Amino acid sequence: xNKLVTSGYIAKLFKQADKNTIIRRPNLRRFxxxxxxxxYVHDTAWLINxxxxxxxxxxxxxxRNNFKNADMNDIENSINSSIKSNDEIxxxxxxxx
Numbered sequence: 001x002n003k004l005v006t007s008g009y010i011a012k013l014f015k016q017a018d019k020n021t022i023i024r025r026p027n028l029r030r031f032x033x034x035x036x037x038x039x040y041v042h043d044t045a046w047l048i049n050x051x052x053x054x055x056x057x058x059x060x061x062x063x064r065n066n067f068k069n070a071d072m073n074d075i076e077n078s079i080n081s082s083i084k085s086n087d088e089i090x091x092x093x094x095x096x097x
Contacts (some may be wrong), residue, residue, distance in 0.1 A: 002038070003052040031057070 009024040014023040029046050032039045035056045038049035 003050045005050045007046045007048055
């Protein structure tokens with residue numbers, strides 16, 4: 001069985017990694033709904049499949065799975081340079097993330 005955690009738990013992880021994060025529970029819940037992440041709505045909390053959620057927010061994995069014909073070296077270089085400089089991620093032929 002995959003690990004189910006609350007949306008609050010995931011939000012706290014983002015907050016620990018970046019104290020200025022704009023990610024909140026409603027954003028996480030909306031993302032789970034819109035991206036086919038396994039989740040359950042309980043009386044007092046949303047339980048989200050942590051592994052499923054994390055795999056869907058991994059942009060590198062998303063690109064590998066959805067843009068098989070793209071030049072992966074260009075994409076990897078663009079992602080890595082954007083992450084290092086905290087810029088928007090601009091992917092050749094794919095746009096801004």
